[in-house]
Amino acid sequence: MEANPMTQDIRPEITPEPPAPREAASAAMSEARSAEVPDTTFGVIEHPDPIINCRDVNVFYGDKQAVFDVNLDIGRHQVISMIGPSGCGKSTFLRCLNRMNDTIDIARVTGTIELDGQNIYDPKIDVVPLRARVGMVFQKPNPFPKSIYDNVAYGPRIHGLAKDKVELDEIVRTSLERAGLLGEVKDRLDQPGTGLSGGQQQRLCIARAIAVSPDVILMDEPCSALDPIATAKIEDLIDELRENYTICIVTHSMQQAARVSQRTAYFHLGYLVEVGETDKIFTNPTHKLTEDYITGRFG
Amino acid sequence: MNKIGDPGAAGRPISADQAMARVNASLRKRYGAERRFRVYGIASVTVGLAFLALMMISIVGKGYSAFQQTYVDLDIYFDPEVIDPDGLRDQESLMRANYNTLIKDSLLFLFPEASGRRDRRALGALISNSAAFDLQDMVITDPLLIGQTRRVSVLASADADMLNKGKISRTVPESERRVSDQQIAWLETLRDRGRFEKRFNTSFFTHGDSRDPELSGIWGATKGSFYMLLITLALSFPVGIGAAIYLEEFAPKNPVTDFIEININNLAAVPSIVFGLLGLGVFLNFFSMPRSAPMVGGLVLTLMTLPTIIISARASLKSVPPSIREAALGMGASQMQSTFHHVLPLAMPGMLTGTIIGMARALGETAPLLMIGMVAFIVDIPQGLFDPSTALPVQIYLWADAPERAFVERTSAAIMVLLGFLVLMNLSAIILRKRYERRW
Numbered sequence: 001m002e003a004n005p006m007t008q009d010i011r012p013e014i015t016p017e018p019p020a021p022r023e024a025a026s027a028a029m030s031e032a033r034s035a036e037v038p039d040t041t042f043g044v045i046e047h048p049d050p051i052i053n054c055r056d057v058n059v060f061y062g063d064k065q066a067v068f069d070v071n072l073d074i075g076r077h078q079v080i081s082m083i084g085p086s087g088c089g090k091s092t093f094l095r096c097l098n099r100m101n102d103t104i105d106i107a108r109v110t111g112t113i114e115l116d117g118q119n120i121y122d123p124k125i126d127v128v129p130l131r132a133r134v135g136m137v138f139q140k141p142n143p144f145p146k147s148i149y150d151n152v153a154y155g156p157r158i159h160g161l162a163k164d165k166v167e168l169d170e171i172v173r174t175s176l177e178r179a180g181l182l183g184e185v186k187d188r189l190d191q192p193g194t195g196l197s198g199g200q201q202q203r204l205c206i207a208r209a210i211a212v213s214p215d216v217i218l219m220d221e222p223c224s225a226l227d228p229i230a231t232a233k234i235e236d237l238i239d240e241l242r243e244n245y246t247i248c249i250v251t252h253s254m255q256q257a258a259r260v261s262q263r264t265a266y267f268h269l270g271y272l273v274e275v276g277e278t279d280k281i282f283t284n285p286t287h288k289l290t291e292d293y294i295t296g297r298f299g
Numbered sequence: 300m301n302k303i304g305d306p307g308a309a310g311r312p313i314s315a316d317q318a319m320a321r322v323n324a325s326l327r328k329r330y331g332a333e334r335r336f337r338v339y340g341i342a343s344v345t346v347g348l349a350f351l352a353l354m355m356i357s358i359v360g361k362g363y364s365a366f367q368q369t370y371v372d373l374d375i376y377f378d379p380e381v382i383d384p385d386g387l388r389d390q391e392s393l394m395r396a397n398y399n400t401l402i403k404d405s406l407l408f409l410f411p412e413a414s415g416r417r418d419r420r421a422l423g424a425l426i427s428n429s430a431a432f433d434l435q436d437m438v439i440t441d442p443l444l445i446g447q448t449r450r451v452s453v454l455a456s457a458d459a460d461m462l463n464k465g466k467i468s469r470t471v472p473e474s475e476r477r478v479s480d481q482q483i484a485w486l487e488t489l490r491d492r493g494r495f496e497k498r499f500n501t502s503f504f505t506h507g508d509s510r511d512p513e514l515s516g517i518w519g520a521t522k523g524s525f526y527m528l529l530i531t532l533a534l535s536f537p538v539g540i541g542a543a544i545y546l547e548e549f550a551p552k553n554p555v556t557d558f559i560e561i562n563i564n565n566l567a568a569v570p571s572i573v574f575g576l577l578g579l580g581v582f583l584n585f586f587s588m589p590r591s592a593p594m595v596g597g598l599v600l601t602l603m604t605l606p607t608i609i610i611s612a613r614a615s616l617k618s619v620p621p622s623i624r625e626a627a628l629g630m631g632a633s634q635m636q637s638t639f640h641h642v643l644p645l646a647m648p649g650m651l652t653g654t655i656i657g658m659a660r661a662l663g664e665t666a667p668l669l670m671i672g673m674v675a676f677i678v679d680i681p682q683g684l685f686d687p688s689t690a691l692p693v694q695i696y697l698w699a700d701a702p703e704r705a706f707v708e709r710t711s712a713a714i715m716v717l718l719g720f721l722v723l724m725n726l727s728a729i730i731l732r733k734r735y736e737r738r739w
Binding site for chain 2: 098100103105127128129130131132135136138140142143144145154155158159205208209212
């Protein structure tokens with residue numbers, strides 16, 4: 001019987017393997033962050049017809065800074081996608097646009113975000129109408145445990161959008177139709193929204209968001225919990241909705257970003273590295289980090 | 300044994316055969332441990348169930364007889380000489396008459412040999428004191444009875460009842476018994492003549508406490524408990540739920556709210572008698588509220604139940620998935636709309652369960668009530684929140700202390716009633732949870 005293996009130095013017996021490429025990349029990046037991440041964003045941050053202008057946006061969770069000096073314009077009736085590796089701050093930034101970060105106690109946002117020229121972080125701004133103008137669709141479909149009708153009617157009800165039942169019915173019908181769900185659910189509007197399939201639930205959430213006629217819809221990885229067919233439906237839907245709404249979508253799928261968006265912003269470690277026309281970003285990225293990411297070198 | 304890091308064949312740390320041998324060796328140990336654990340589990344469940352069964356058997360075995368009561372059929376001659384010698388037939392003289400004499404005369408007719416004073420008293424002790432009042436009621440409602448003979452079923456005394464139920468052992472020497480040999484002989488004669496009748500004991504459910512066991516009932520205590528729980532529910536449910544909602548959904552997280560949270564958790568663990576002392580000091584001495592009142596009892600139990608309700612309500616609020624809150628807030632709902640439209644309906648079943656369990660605990664609580672005077676001997680049925688009253692568990696405590704043999708079965712019967720209420724409350728908690736439980 002030999003000595004307890006735990007007490008022995010087993011290090012020499014394990015051949016040190018070369019670390020996985022991904023680890024190497026991130027390790028190298030975190031060491032060389034200041035060297036690699038550019039001081040200013042590459043590409044064109046301005047847009048000729050912006051609905052949202054973000055300037056010097058910083059987000060802190062307690063002492064930790066999650067988003068650094070983001071400057072970005074979001075064009076009207078366009079789809080802008082935000083891509084980047086996990087933890088790069090793209091969702092955090094998205095949640096700044098309708099002040100959903102307010103719900104996190106330790107979150108703090110500095111800088112200005114102007115929606116049609118008005119700073120939404122102005123203390124005078126009320127978040128309730130803001131969130132009616134800037135709707136949100138979440139990663140996991142989260143319909144209320146109520147009927148399909150009540151799910152869509154909830155927003156119009158709390159904001160008093162419909163004068164009577166007829167008008168409310170019309171809003172619900174139109175919203176479901178725009179979300180491409182009406183045909184599937186029109187006979188069972190009184191049944192629980194939670195009984196729908198995942199893709200249907202997500203489209204229900206989109207219908208719920210557009211029922212209050214927002215200007216902007218924020219989508220935080222709306223397809224990450226869905227199968228390819230449901231994803232394709234949502235992507236078609238996003239393309240249609242672009243006519244009437246501005247859409248900001250956070251996605252982990254570069255194909256999705258390429259398919260649905262006109263502009264793409266690449267985030268890295270809390271910095272907005274590069275932004276530009278989607279075609280340009282995916283065919284001819286300017287920054288090395290963007291190139292590495294879209295070519296699948298990491299992330 | 301090889302070292303863990305020993306390189307085996309083909310660059311493996313250990314060879315495949317070695318690995319399998321080690322896995323198999325460890326399997327036996329693992330399964331052994333699992334089997335032992337199951338045996339421990341089954342053993343502890345069995346022991347628990349056995350004690351529960353023992354307790355139930357002992358309570359039911361002692362208490363079931365209290366739901367029946369012995370009555371004696373007597374031929375009563377409503378003697379005009381005794382009831383109304385002046386022949387006035389007015390209410391006052393009918394009220395004042397000595398109806399005990401009628402009963403004693405009837406018994407003497409059956410047992411002419413009991414002639415002495417002591418014998419007559421012993422004979423009278425076989426029948427409950429309340430029998431005279433029953434006769435009085437009969438005569439007042441129907442004065443035409445006077446002069447007639449009727450067979451009347453009168454309530455037997457507790458001693459006669461005990462003997463009839465076989466609870467008095469004849470092996471005990473006469474001097475140590477409450478019932479003399481003579482009385483036993485009379486009672487056996489009555490029984491042999493078919494004069495005994497066991498009926499359902501309604502007075503147990505309709506009377507208040509009494510010095511006479513055969514007249515005592517739990518209605519007073521039940522009503523006292525009911526009033527107390529009413530106060531407790533009316534105060535602790537809204538206050539507890541409100542506090543939980545505020546702390547969970549609205550309050551900022553800072554040292555002050557942390558401090559409050561710690562205190563609530565500590566309060567839940569404070570012995571209940573301390574709340575009784577608090578009630579004595581604050582409600583009785585400072586606010587000069589009446590002693591023994593269900594109002595004060597309810598307030599004390601509210602203080603005791605609040606932390607439990609707050610903690611369980613917060614737990615059920617916490618269990619509502621945050622995605623629901625985000626969905627509501629993302630729609631532009633205010634914090635309050637999000638809470639009241641979406642979070643609260645989902646948390647309600649859990650909150651109700653917690654509340655009912657808190658109420659059940661309050662129903663079974665004795666110690667704090669002793670401190671505020673609810674342990675008194677109270678015969679009257681409370682008619683309001685400020686009437687002196689006692690509570691079911693306190694009534695049990697009082698009867699358990701009483702020396703009369705007949706209170707033993709009543710104690711157990713009262714425990715059965717209390718347990719019945721507790722089971723009912725817990726059952727409704729389970730049903731509520733099952734019915735409103737939602738899955739996401």
